[in-house]
Amino acid sequence: MIQSTLSTDLIRQPDSQPKESVKPSPQTYVHNRVTKSQPESKRTRSQRARERLRTKEHLATLAGEIHEPELADKLRRCHSRLSVLTCGRHIARVIPNFTCEFRLCPDCGRRRSRKLQNKYLPMMRAFLRHHHVTPVHLVLTQTHRKETRKQSAARIQSSFTKLTRRSFWKDNFKGGTWSLEFTKDKNGLHHAHLHIVGFRRKFFDIELLRSEWLAVTCDSHVLNLKPIQDIAAGLREVVKYVSKPLDIRRFGAEDLKEFLGLKNMRMFGTFGEFRDFCKSFDPSDNDGGEVSELESLSRDLVEGCACPQCSEPLFDLRMSAKELPQFYERIEATPSPPGQKERKQRKNRDRTPLSGAKTR
Ligand SMILES: [Zn+2]
Numbered sequence: 001m002i003q004s005t006l007s008t009d010l011i012r013q014p015d016s017q018p019k020e021s022v023k024p025s026p027q028t029y030v031h032n033r034v035t036k037s038q039p040e041s042k043r044t045r046s047q048r049a050r051e052r053l054r055t056k057e058h059l060a061t062l063a064g065e066i067h068e069p070e071l072a073d074k075l076r077r078c079h080s081r082l083s084v085l086t087c088g089r090h091i092a093r094v095i096p097n098f099t100c101e102f103r104l105c106p107d108c109g110r111r112r113s114r115k116l117q118n119k120y121l122p123m124m125r126a127f128l129r130h131h132h133v134t135p136v137h138l139v140l141t142q143t144h145r146k147e148t149r150k151q152s153a154a155r156i157q158s159s160f161t162k163l164t165r166r167s168f169w170k171d172n173f174k175g176g177t178w179s180l181e182f183t184k185d186k187n188g189l190h191h192a193h194l195h196i197v198g199f200r201r202k203f204f205d206i207e208l209l210r211s212e213w214l215a216v217t218c219d220s221h222v223l224n225l226k227p228i229q230d231i232a233a234g235l236r237e238v239v240k241y242v243s244k245p246l247d248i249r250r251f252g253a254e255d256l257k258e259f260l261g262l263k264n265m266r267m268f269g270t271f272g273e274f275r276d277f278c279k280s281f282d283p284s285d286n287d288g289g290e291v292s293e294l295e296s297l298s299r300d301l302v303e304g305c306a307c308p309q310c311s312e313p314l315f316d317l318r319m320s321a322k323e324l325p326q327f328y329e330r331i332e333a334t335p336s337p338p339g340q341k342e343r344k345q346r347k348n349r350d351r352t353p354l355s356g357a358k359t360r
């Protein structure tokens with residue numbers, strides 16, 4: 001996917017402004033806006049499967065270059081042979097022969113982010129039921145400095161901790177989750193962003209939040225806030241950075257080396273009252289059953305079961321990772337038989353964990 005990027009020269013712009021000037025010119029806002037990535041849903045599953053293959057091959061090649069043959073081998077074996085449960089028109093489940101669990105592996109990342117969604121969505125829904133709050137997606141960015149990714153991550157996390165201790169923040173937010181994203185711009189400079197699902201207590205002036213962020217970072221007022229209409233989609237949007245913390249397309253051998261040194265860096269977390277809520281969450285207080293049901297439904301599927309989308313019997317197709325995009329293409333090209341109504345679940349198709357090969 002095309003990552004959100006910020007223009008570096010514009011990021012530096014606040015340096016040239018007096019610090020007291022909390023409100024930059026309108027022009028600065030336009031240029032400093034965090035540009036939105038191309039929505040992932042616009043690409044087909046076959047295109048995404050091909051991209052995952054390319055990403056993995058790229059990573060395996062880099063691993064070879066930095067003399068990490070084991071990692072290269074693990075990446076090449078991961079999801080290389082697949083057992084695909086299909087009715088011929090839908091893919092109900094994809095079972096890989098082997099999973100590498102490497103943090104940058106796009107296949108393993110998708111599984112990890114699905115797990116996070118299954119874990120946190122019921123908690124978020126329950127939290128929204130219990131509290132009078134509005135979920136928002138907040139992106140916090142910082143100015144670029146010459147530093148390593150580790151330093152960049154530590155800097156933005158420490159600014160965020162400071163922000164959450166301020167009374168403005170406490171008055172307006174009741175906690176949430178954060179995830180860390182790194183991007184590399186055209187000039188090869190790294191940027192760290194924090195993507196936050198925040199539970200807003202009440203409406204506030206965004207300029208006040210900008211000035212708070214500027215106060216804790218000392219040099220950055222760049223942020224983006226939008227309300228989340230659908231909490232499942234909002235959470236999905238944020239946890240995708242757990243599976244894609246970096247823009248791999250611009251990734252070189254040195255980047256991989258640096259990333260391997262970041263072993264224990266946390267990429268996702270909870271904060272504020274939501275964090276305490278999660279600790280004491282009782283799963284029976286749960287209307288996120290939809291997700292967990294689908295998850296268990298998917299796990300229980302075997303050859304001969306009815307396709308969850310059309311009820312036709314499922315059969316097991318064995319294929320290599322390279323054949324999967326072609327198979328998706330065939331499925332994408334197969335029109336639905338006239339008059340056949342697929343189940344309502346289809347509505348959730350983008351999200352359902354019905355198969356390991358689902359879009360996310
Ligand atoms: Zn993997």
Ligand SMILES: [Zn+2]
Binds near residue numbers: 309
């Ligand atoms: Zn089907």
